[in-house]
Amino acid sequence: MATIEQKGMYKVFPRSGKNVSFTHYCPGCGHGIINKLIAEACAELGLQDRTIFVDPVGCGVFTYYYWDAAHISAAHGRASAAATGACRARPDAVTIAYQGDGDLGAIGFNNAFQAASRGEKFGCIFVxxxxxxxxxxQMAPTTLDGETTTTTPFGRDPALTGHPLHVCEVFAQLKAPVYIARVSVADTRRIMQAKQAIRKVFELQRDGKGYALLEILAPCPTNFKMNAIDAAAFCINEMEKEFPLGVFRDEAKESLAVRPVPRAASCHDLFLEKDAVPAAETDSSFAERRFKFAGYGGQGILSLGLTVAEAARIERRHTLWFPSYGPEQRGGSANCSVVVSGQPIGSPTVEHPDVLVCMNQPAYERFVGDVKKGGVVIVDETVPVKVQPPEGVKLVVWPAIRMAEEFGVPKAANTMMLAALKKFDCTGLSGESLEKALVASFKKKPALGEKNRELLRLAESGKSVK
Ligand SMILES: Cc1ncc(C[n+]2csc(CCOP(=O)(O)OP(=O)(O)O)c2C)c(N)n1
Ligand code: SF4
Known part of the structure; x- marks a missing residue:
């Protein structure tokens, strides 16, 4: 790339401890041309301050040194997954994933394909x-039949390795994408067309239209073992035979920004119908709490977590419930994470809970060390407490299983744990909401709901404990 300043690019690139003004690409590499076109399109459309680039692992890895915008570096093959997170977290941003054919077509194919299928609002530039x-x-899924690579020294043999993967054609089977096209940067005319297509990808994202995929055929003179001119000719004469240029989908003319998104009327996981409670509201005075509920499958640990999440929903808190199952149907380990917050929640995972509820020994030993200082661990009394919680963490040993048996409802051990959460005020939620959520969890058996409410109150008062 020329050493003159390019639109949309930094003036110098602080790479390998030096401030240089040339890129790391080999002479004649398609990436260099494409990088320049992307930077120009982004700058010309005035989108630099709105753009998040998701960089790949591959020769395009260093684009964060070049494009003057926000960047996320993704793990190999995961740019579309990272772009999904970025565009969801920042719907106002223009999110662009940049991926190679090994990155997207091999290790990353499924997450790219699923993101396209979901119609995530980002543009994917696929080199x-x-x-x-x-x-x-080495050979990639896109290597041509008969093409020589370091892993196909006698040419790709379809009998052994199949035929080239046509990413645009496969993605064009999906309903959600709004734009799918293939261009090339092998000569000047093609470069000008590629520039228009790149601009279009940015415009679609600027206007919130939906998922766009732009494949760009690009020479790699170094690994083609050709000079730059022959490498470009290989793109035109060989690659285009297999990968014809063209537009496979262009629905952007219809106003896709307002395409209705079908939504389920209710979710079987929710105890209360979707519209039974108003949407969450933001309340920065409510301190976020993170919970982990763990035990054996069949102990009702997942419904206990869901009950707390539902109680939070009743109080219009933002909440997430995230189950994790062992491989067994019953009797294996199960746990769930619940986050309750006054703000939209970024991640459903709970690595350091404020509150840990354990119904068995493996769960206790696995998670107790993770509890935050100032947090609480509630553990069933059947669990031998061989390991102490970290300093500053309160330990409550609670006879949940015994109480449930004494009440003659052994399955209600999870309700007994809910009683402990309520009694020790661990949730930041009102007792009324917790009870309402508990009753709602038995919506198909209302008598059991009332029975559990009664048991909850008895357990909380400690009346059954001998
Ligand atoms: C998980 C993982 N597997 C493998 C690699 C090694 N690796 C780095 S880049 C790459 C392929 C790059 O090819 P491509 O995506 O086509 O990009 P290009 O370099 O051709 O632009 C591989 C396999 C890695 N970094 N991480
Ligand atoms: S190895 Fe190929 S793709 Fe990588 S920088 Fe060199 S020419 Fe470009």
Missing amino acids: NNSLYGMTGG
Whole structure:
């Protein structure tokens, strides 16, 4: 790339401890041309302050040194997954994933395909140079039949490795994408067309239209083992035979921004119908709490977590419930994470809970060390407490299983745990909401709901404990 300043790019690139003004790409590499076109399109459309680039692992890895905008570096093959997070967290941003054909077509195919199928609101610029450039020119899913690479030294043999993967054609089977096209940067005319297509990807994202995929055929002279002119000719004469240029989908003319998104009227996991409670509201005075509920499958640990999440929903808190199952149907380990917050929640995972509820020994030993200082651990009294919680964490040993048996309802041990959460005020939610959520959890058996409410109150008062 020329050393003159380019639109949309930093003036110098602080790479490898030096401030240089040339990129790391080999002479004649398609990435260099594409990088320049992307930077120009972004700057010309005035989108630099709104753009989040998701960078790949591959020869395109260093784009964060070049494009003057926000960047996320994704793990190999995960740019579309990271872009999904970025565009959901920042719907106002223009999110662009940049991926190679090894990155997107091989290790990352499924997450890219699923993101396209969901119609995530980002643009994916997919650089197809028919092989793994960065690692020395191995075969990629896009390698042409008969093409020589370091792992197909006698040419790709379809009998052994199948035929090239046509990413645009496969993605064009999906309903959600609004734009799918293939262009090339092998000569000036093609570069001008590629520039228009790149601009279009940015415009679609600027206007919130939906998922766009732009495949760009690009020469890799180094691994083609050709000079720049022959490498470009290979793109035109060989790659285009297999990967014809063209537009496979262009629905952007219809106003896709307002395409209705079908939504389920209710969710079987919710105790209360979706519209039975108003949407969450933001309340920065409510301190976020993170919970982990763990035990054996069948102990009702997942419904206990869901009950707390539902109680939070009743109080219009933001909440997430995230189950994790062992491989067994019953009797294996099960746990769930619940987050209750006054603000929209970024991640459903709970690594350091404020409150840990354990119904068995493996769960206790696995999670007790993770509890935050100032937090609480409630553990069933059947669990031998061989390990103490970290300093500053309160331990409550609670006879949930015994109380449930004494009441003649052994399955209600999870309700007994809810009684402890209520009694020790661990949730930040009102007792009324917790009870309402508990009753709602038995919506198909209302008599059991009332019975559990009664048991909850008895357990909380400690009346059954001998
Ligand atoms: C999980 C993981 N697997 C493998 C690698 C090694 N690796 C780095 S880049 C790459 C392929 C790059 O090829 P491509 O995506 O086509 O990009 P190009 O370099 O050709 O632009 C591979 C396999 C890695 N970094 N991480
Ligand atoms: S190895 Fe190929 S893809 Fe990588 S920088 Fe060099 S020419 Fe470009």
